[in-house]
Amino acid sequence: EPEVTQTPSHQVTQMGQEVILRCVPISNHLYFYWYRQILGQKVEFLVSFYNNEISEKSEIFDDQFSVERPDGSNFTLKIRSTKLEDSAMYFCASSEVGGGSEKLFFGSGTQLSVL
Amino acid sequence: GDSVTQMEGPVTLSEEAFLTINCTYTATGYPSLFWYVQYPGEGLQLLLKATKADDKGSNKGFEATYRKETTSFHLEKGSVQVSDSAVYFCALGQAGTALIFGKGTTLSVSS
Numbered sequence: 001e002p003e004v005t006q007t008p009s010h011q012v013t014q015m016g017q018e019v020i021l022r023c024v025p026i027s028n029h030l031y032f033y034w035y036r037q038i039l040g041q042k043v044e045f046l047v048s049f050y051n052n053e054i055s056e057k058s059e060i061f062d063d064q065f066s067v068e069r070p071d072g073s074n075f076t077l078k079i080r081s082t083k084l085e086d087s088a089m090y091f092c093a094s095s096e097v098g099g100g101s102e103k104l105f106f107g108s109g110t111q112l113s114v115l
Numbered sequence: 116g117d118s119v120t121q122m123e124g125p126v127t128l129s130e131e132a133f134l135t136i137n138c139t140y141t142a143t144g145y146p147s148l149f150w151y152v153q154y155p156g157e158g159l160q161l162l163l164k165a166t167k168a169d170d171k172g173s174n175k176g177f178e179a180t181y182r183k184e185t186t187s188f189h190l191e192k193g194s195v196q197v198s199d200s201a202v203y204f205c206a207l208g209q210a211g212t213a214l215i216f217g218k219g220t221t222l223s224v225s226s
Contacts, residue, residue: 004158033213042119043159043204043216056213091158100210101147101166106158 002026006092006107013082013114021077021110023092032075033093033104034067036060043091049075050098082114117142121205121217128195128224136190136220138179138205148172148181148188149206149214159204162190195224 005024013019025032034046047057047067054067066078075094079086089111093104122137140148147166151159163172168183177192188205205217 006158035216037219040218042218045213045215048213056211058213093159098211100208100212101164102208103161103164104151104159104214106151106160108156108158 025094
């Protein structure tokens with residue numbers, strides 16, 4: 001089965017530094033997502049992306065966050081100035097269609113640790 | 116807003132035991148309901164889904180029935196295996212909005 005690939009698997013950074021988390025969605029998918037899970041808490045939605053623009057974002061996705069699809073294959077999440085509370089597992093996902101009943105394909109995640 | 120609540124874990128079972136992981140939801144409209152599973156070191160994978168009331172989703176021996184009257188979507192399996200050890204996430208989806216997940220329930224099965 002095709003896979004969503006995320007790199008790196010672990011990222012350690014100092015507070016205030018910028019980080020870029022990278023994802024390669026499945027090639028024929030059109031909808032892209034970022035979720036995160038702080039240890040012991042729910043998997044939280046951050047942002048969805050379709051047709052080269054953000055289609056939905058949560059309250060978590062403030063001005064410190066941005067997403068980009070710089071070429072035909074990569075989908076990145078940038079955190080401009082990391083905070084301690086940004087420490088979490090970040091999951092990228094993609095789907096072929098949107099609509100609420102679609103199957104999402106997830107990557108294995110990037111564990112971000114902010115020190 | 117919409118939300119999903121699932122039972123706290125961890126759940127620890129012996130092989131061949133019966134499994135139930137409870138999930139209830141709050142939603143306006145008519146959501147689709149999902150169970151995703153995350154095996155160690157991997158991403159979340161769709162296990163099963165149901166798109167309308169009274170639908171039963173099933174896969175790999177797991178089942179869940181969409182119960183509108185009790186707003187529930189409990190996951191069951193008659194006989195668990197060691198290989199079922201994973202984290203299980205209940206989720207809710209509505210048209211035009213992103214999937215909403217529960218906290219996840221860790222299942223540990225011993226032989």
